[in-house]
Amino acid sequence: MCQSGAAHVLGAYASAVSPKSTPPAPAAPSLTERRKAATQLEIARAAADLFTELGPDATTTEAIASRAGVGLRTFYRYFRNKQDAVGPLLSVGGEHWRARLAATAPGTPLPEALAGAIAESLAVPDEATAAGLRQARGLLRAAADDPALRAVWYQVNQESEDQVRSVLAQLGDRSGEGGGGADPLDVRLAAAASTAAIRIALETWAETDADVEGPGSPADLALRCLRRLLPE
Amino acid sequence: MCQSGAAHVLGAYASAVSPKSTPPAPAAPSLTERRKAATQLEIARAAADLFTELGPDATTTEAIASRAGVGLRTFYRYFRNKQDAVGPLLSVGGEHWRARLAATAPGTPLPEALAGAIAESLAVPDEATAAGLRQARGLLRAAADDPALRAVWYQVNQESEDQVRSVLAQLGDRSGEGGGGADPLDVRLAAAASTAAIRIALETWAETDADVEGPGSPADLALRCLRRLLPE
DNA sequence: AGCCGCAGTGGCAATCTGTGCCATTGAGGC
């Protein structure tokens, strides 16, 4: 178990586990914290395996819980429902992306900041990250036949958009101190555009057999999409 | 009953009722057809009422069916689930939008075509349309507190995006006969950008008390959003 | 080391959701 391939595409779900205790400082996660994260990942993996093997419909919640080695009741303490269980695996790189974005040097033009953060968060530094992307690809392909699973994908993206929106709002406040930050509508649009760029890049990539790196990779596609949507 | 306020925002759901029989020709809908449409709308209204009164969680499917005057079993013949029932009311104008878009004069620049169609589909020619928009606003506000309802909104938008995508693809084929149409990625991005423009316009409008027309209206906001996302 | 409070867990019971099956009924064509 453990978080080996814990790469998250858009990372809206990771927060489900330890949102209260240590948001900013990466202080030593207590044993309990780490155990919870491992459990969540374990469940997510079990769900993803079963979903891709049998299809989401034929998979019972109990089967997921059982394969993950937890009680049914515990499953529902981690996830709202069956489909949500794969959320963390579809959130590949999202946390990374937002963190990188929040750390952008003040004064950087927005499109540039977004592009840099996207490039970095969709980069594939190790095999675990690559595996995470490939698993996401499998899920996206399964989603093509399953409305409920597709709904999770939409939700993951939308939550990512919301979070990016707040990151961008803070970023805006930080630079134009006097005026009170950027136009909320612009912030919203930038968040939507960049999230859509990543979403479409991943969807498009999932439809192909392109590698995780190089031309046709998620990072490549995402940057191309971003340029179209935010040419400013 | 009947389709008085049948205006649809993004209109992905309307097809749920009569997708087989009369898709193109608006031939005389048989009595049965009209009855079905009325039933669907009846259920949608019942659901919307209960959702906004009690909240989606506290509303049981049976209560919706009952208020709509149909059997529980029938409810499930019209909608996949509880939340989906309000889909038609959130799809305000979508059908209209796509139809208008499909009918665009060949040669019209894409951004212009999209803007024209959006302006027309979010226009408010009569009180019924206005009522439809206001009801959508109520649902969007309720969605703020309910993840499941929010999920329906995401889904409606996503389905609209998919449909717009195919309309745009055909539009592209129609003009550049020789080459085989526009770059699929571009089509996808244009569909995403225009759908997002409408989505964000409606979300933003729902947060305010602005009127259905004039500055701050859905149409006004949508066009502003579109200009930002598709300045080409 | 021994004790305590608490978070995380598992199990059970109850309610709600979603689907297959079958009989009934009214619409539309002959």
Add this chain to the structure above:
DNA sequence: GCCTCAATGGCACAGATTGCCACTGCGGCT
């Protein structure tokens, strides 16, 4: 008026969720 068929309603059932309660190990205190 008779026949065929789509639309409906009721029923039963498997699976999805949730409230409630007791059990157990982690982490802090004495």
